Amino acid sequence: MRARRNKKGITMPLASVMNLFVIGMVLAALAGGLVVFISVFRRSVEQNAVISSEQAVVQVSNTVRNYTADMEEVMNLIEESYGREKEERDNALETLLRIRKDVVAVTSYDEEGEMVDWWTGNYHLKERILKNLSFIQRENGRGNRLLISEPHAETLLENYYPWVVSIRKDLETGDGKKHAVVLDVRFSQIANYVDEVGIGQHGYCFIMDKNGNIVYHPQQQLIYSGLKSEQTDILTKAGDGTRVKKNVIYSIRSLDNCDWRIVGVSYIDELVTVKVRDAMRILLVLIAFVLMTVFFSSFLLTHMISHPIQSLVEAMKDFEANAEEFSYQPVHGSKEMIALSDSFGHMVCRIQDLMEKVRREEITLRKTELKALQAQINPHFLYNTLDAIGWMCEEERSKDAVEMVDALAKLFRISISKGHELIPIEKEVEHAKSYLMIQNFRYKNQFTYSFDIEEECLPYLCNKITLQPIIENAIYHGINRMVDEGEICIRIYGEGNDIVFSVSDNGVGMSREQCESILKSEPGDQTGIGIKNVNDRIKIYFGEEYGITIESEPDEGTCVSIRMPKVEEGGYEGK
Amino acid sequence: MRANRKRWGRAFAVSALFLLVLALGGCGKESAASGKRYVALVTKSMDSAFWKSVYAGAAAAATEYNLQISMVGPKREEDYETQNRMIEEAVENGAEVIVFSAVDYNANSEAIDEAARKGVKIVVIDSDVNSGQVSCRIGTDNREAGKMAGEAALEAEEEELYIGIVNYDINSANGQQREEGFREIAGADARVKNMYTINVVSTTEDAREGTIQLLEEHPEINVIVTFNEWTSLGVGWAIRDLDLAEDTQVVAFDSNVVSVGMLETGEVDALIVQNPYAMGYLGVEEAYRLLNGGNAGGAVIDTATTCVTRDNMFEPECQRMLFSFDQ
Numbered sequence: 001m002r003a004r005r006n007k008k009g010i011t012m013p014l015a016s017v018m019n020l021f022v023i024g025m026v027l028a029a030l031a032g033g034l035v036v037f038i039s040v041f042r043r044s045v046e047q048n049a050v051i052s053s054e055q056a057v058v059q060v061s062n063t064v065r066n067y068t069a070d071m072e073e074v075m076n077l078i079e080e081s082y083g084r085e086k087e088e089r090d091n092a093l094e095t096l097l098r099i100r101k102d103v104v105a106v107t108s109y110d111e112e113g114e115m116v117d118w119w120t121g122n123y124h125l126k127e128r129i130l131k132n133l134s135f136i137q138r139e140n141g142r143g144n145r146l147l148i149s150e151p152h153a154e155t156l157l158e159n160y161y162p163w164v165v166s167i168r169k170d171l172e173t174g175d176g177k178k179h180a181v182v183l184d185v186r187f188s189q190i191a192n193y194v195d196e197v198g199i200g201q202h203g204y205c206f207i208m209d210k211n212g213n214i215v216y217h218p219q220q221q222l223i224y225s226g227l228k229s230e231q232t233d234i235l236t237k238a239g240d241g242t243r244v245k246k247n248v249i250y251s252i253r254s255l256d257n258c259d260w261r262i263v264g265v266s267y268i269d270e271l272v273t274v275k276v277r278d279a280m281r282i283l284l285v286l287i288a289f290v291l292m293t294v295f296f297s298s299f300l301l302t303h304m305i306s307h308p309i310q311s312l313v314e315a316m317k318d319f320e321a322n323a324e325e326f327s328y329q330p331v332h333g334s335k336e337m338i339a340l341s342d343s344f345g346h347m348v349c350r351i352q353d354l355m356e357k358v359r360r361e362e363i364t365l366r367k368t369e370l371k372a373l374q375a376q377i378n379p380h381f382l383y384n385t386l387d388a389i390g391w392m393c394e395e396e397r398s399k400d401a402v403e404m405v406d407a408l409a410k411l412f413r414i415s416i417s418k419g420h421e422l423i424p425i426e427k428e429v430e431h432a433k434s435y436l437m438i439q440n441f442r443y444k445n446q447f448t449y450s451f452d453i454e455e456e457c458l459p460y461l462c463n464k465i466t467l468q469p470i471i472e473n474a475i476y477h478g479i480n481r482m483v484d485e486g487e488i489c490i491r492i493y494g495e496g497n498d499i500v501f502s503v504s505d506n507g508v509g510m511s512r513e514q515c516e517s518i519l520k521s522e523p524g525d526q527t528g529i530g531i532k533n534v535n536d537r538i539k540i541y542f543g544e545e546y547g548i549t550i551e552s553e554p555d556e557g558t559c560v561s562i563r564m565p566k567v568e569e570g571g572y573e574g575k
Numbered sequence: 576m577r578a579n580r581k582r583w584g585r586a587f588a589v590s591a592l593f594l595l596v597l598a599l600g601g602c603g604k605e606s607a608a609s610g611k612r613y614v615a616l617v618t619k620s621m622d623s624a625f626w627k628s629v630y631a632g633a634a635a636a637a638t639e640y641n642l643q644i645s646m647v648g649p650k651r652e653e654d655y656e657t658q659n660r661m662i663e664e665a666v667e668n669g670a671e672v673i674v675f676s677a678v679d680y681n682a683n684s685e686a687i688d689e690a691a692r693k694g695v696k697i698v699v700i701d702s703d704v705n706s707g708q709v710s711c712r713i714g715t716d717n718r719e720a721g722k723m724a725g726e727a728a729l730e731a732e733e734e735e736l737y738i739g740i741v742n743y744d745i746n747s748a749n750g751q752q753r754e755e756g757f758r759e760i761a762g763a764d765a766r767v768k769n770m771y772t773i774n775v776v777s778t779t780e781d782a783r784e785g786t787i788q789l790l791e792e793h794p795e796i797n798v799i800v801t802f803n804e805w806t807s808l809g810v811g812w813a814i815r816d817l818d819l820a821e822d823t824q825v826v827a828f829d830s831n832v833v834s835v836g837m838l839e840t841g842e843v844d845a846l847i848v849q850n851p852y853a854m855g856y857l858g859v860e861e862a863y864r865l866l867n868g869g870n871a872g873g874a875v876i877d878t879a880t881t882c883v884t885r886d887n888m889f890e891p892e893c894q895r896m897l898f899s900f901d902q
């Protein structure tokens with residue numbers, strides 16, 4: 001894994017990638033959704049705000065229109081009363097003033113503007129009127145519309161200064177004169193209604209006249225105290241309709257029967273932000289929920305998939321590195337992972353079993369094979385030797401016969417060696433001597449042999465029947481075919497930690513191919529244990545670096561060297 | 576692999592914590608919104624048009640800023656003990672801000688300091704108190720108002736001016752400041768020959784008797800100044816009683832249905848009109864700011880003052896100052 005990281009820069013565990021991917025997707029989707037949602041939402045809220053602002057203004061203007069119509073009705077009542085007797089008229093108008101709390105005073109003026117008559121309900125007309133703000137001058141070309149003054153303080157009554165508007169209407173009196181009748185009206189009725197109108201949280205409506213004077217505002221006193229102002233100059237110039245200015249929606253509507261205009265003011269930001277905030281809160285909860293779920297699921301994923309996979313990968317690597325001593329710890333996780341893990345566990349056990357089995361079988365095979373080979377004494381050799389012994393007995397060479405039998409017995413004893421594979425070199429030398437003695441008898445001293453053995457080598461161990469096959473080879477393939485007397489020289493000497501056996505003859509020698517084939521092929525003819533077998537055994541017991549090397553020169557002779565380590569008694573815990 | 580698991584665990588914990596904080600934050604916000612915060616308004620008195628207008632302004636601001644508000648004041652404008660008790664009560668009732676108008680510049684200071692020690696914020700309107708704990712002072716610039724009164728008094732046409740000053744409680748800060756401002760202007764005018772000051776209890780009746788007594792003692796007085804609503808009425812009644820409307824230049828304070836009537840009929844020649852509605856409104860608005868972590872740092876907010884005479888009283892601007900808009 002470390003190596004992989006170096007190669008690719010960053011490598012991440014599967015679960016992290018999955019988690020990042022899922023979280024990224026969720027966040028991207030949410031962010032995108034949010035942006036789209038807010039823009040769509042904002043637009044729709046804006047539209048709604050404009051619509052609701054317009055609706056509010058329409059409602060207020062209807063109400064105010066009804067109110068002014070009501071005032072016209074009152075005017076008509078007054079006009080009607082002019083047709084009656086003075087006393088009856090006074091009664092009617094005083095009653096009207098008592099019933100209609102919003103009508104503060106009714107005054108009438110002659111054509112010169114002198115106050116002719118007045119009705120003031122519960123209040124008294126001042127003895128001296130400093131200034132009459134109620135009397136409005138007639139404007140030309142006004143037709144039948146009501147003439148309504150700017151709002152002003154009532155100046156006609158003693159100790160009573162409510163804010164009123166004056167409404168003037170010219171009437172024909174019975175005697176052919178023209179009278180101007182003025183109604184002074186408080187806003188109490190409209191006020192309650194206008195106050196109640198809300199557009200959004202802080203939106204409101206107010207009434208202004210065509211000159212920009214505020215007739216009624218829910219926060220009139222704040223305006224009068226100079227704490228608040230409306231942009232009446234701009235609004236006066238603006239026509240009817242709705243306009244949005246810097247997050248403020250102004251809806252303006254003129255009344256058809258007088259000069260008043262209704263203005264609705266609402267704040268988009270507030271409307272939108274409040275709603276968006278609500279929506280955002282829900283969304284935040286949702287996001288939190290989703291994130292929580294994602295985290296939880298990723299936690300689960302990590303726990304159920306990634307970690308087990310990682311453990312499995314580690315385990316496989318460990319197994320790869322050291323198959324024999326690996327012990328498998330099953331991983332936990334999802335069902336599939338457990339199944340996978342179990343399979344891997346089974347596989348590991350199976351492979352280890354198989355490996356063990358193979359190893360054991362091989363060892364047994366080799367050992368039995370070796371033992372079989374060792375046990376296999378060439379019958380020809382035995383027959384020939386026994387024949388030779390027989391001949392000796394017949395010729396009454398009993399001394400020679402005894403030697404032969406002794407040698408043969410020794411040969412077999414050492415060959416078997418109680419089943420041990422490794423025997424002291426001393427014994428092996430004895431074995432070789434016995435064999436050479438027998439062969440020398442048989443070949444009627446066709447060759448001579450000599451031993452050159454370092455004393456200190458004798459106690460070390462070597463594979464049994466190591467020298468004999470080589471000597472046999474030297475006799476059969478070297479000396480047997482010679483005319484001259486052959487000579488076999490056997491040397492054993494230490495070389496560092498190794499011991500070298502060398503068997504050299506002065507026979508016909510072998511070609512390179514022959515040398516190689518001797519080391520490779522099983523003996524096909526009468527010879528007992530082949531050189532290859534010796535070589536194999538040495539290599540199995542001591543390793544590849546040991547074994548047999550053959551140097552041969554045709555017509556010169558052959559030298560076979562056997563190299564094996566110095567092994568002392570008990571120093572080899574054999575296989 | 577273990578490290579990785581740890582990292583994920585940490586990320587999980589951090590995000591969980593984050594969500595928790597978010598949730599708690601949301602809850603906290605909501606719980607704060609449900610309970611209104613409490614602001615107490617403690618005034619010098621309750622019955623005058625001036626204070627009613629202050630209450631109206633305060634109530635409007637309380638509605639706008641969604642605050643709970645209580646409005647109390649003693650019966651008599653000299654009763655600082657009752658006022659001190661009202662401060663204590665307001666603190667006990669859990670007021671977070673006290674909007675205060677002091678009866679007595681010094682006698683109220685201890686109660687205000689004590690309230691401030693308990694963490695209550697103090698906003699002063701109209702009349703100051705001797706305390707370093709005041710976050711904000713809102714009201715008429717009393718010296719300027721006094722100067723305005725001085726200028727109005729000097730409108731008198733006589734060659735020699737003898738000025739009677741009918742002031743209220745000598746311990747009240749704003750009355751003294753107004754008088755100082757007045758004296759600064761009047762004292763600098765050569766026509767002013769003498770000034771006589773009396774201090775009366777701030778009621779119509781006491782001011783009326785005091786004025787009559789002053790005028791009897793000093794019949795040469797041809798200009799009278801007075802500095803609050805009740806003393807203005809008292810002076811007006813006295814002038815009416817003595818039928819001196821034509822001969823005396825009267826400069827009075829604050830608008831009231833009766834004093835406006837007197838302005839019309841001539842007993843009073845000029846009214847220095849303050850803006851009590853704005854005081855109440857701004858006082859509570861400032862309280863709201865303080866509650867939301869604002870820091871006025873002892874700021875002084877000056878509410879406008881207007882001099883209204885018989886000639887300009889029905890100008891639109893003056894109408895607005897004189898006549899409150901009640902439905």
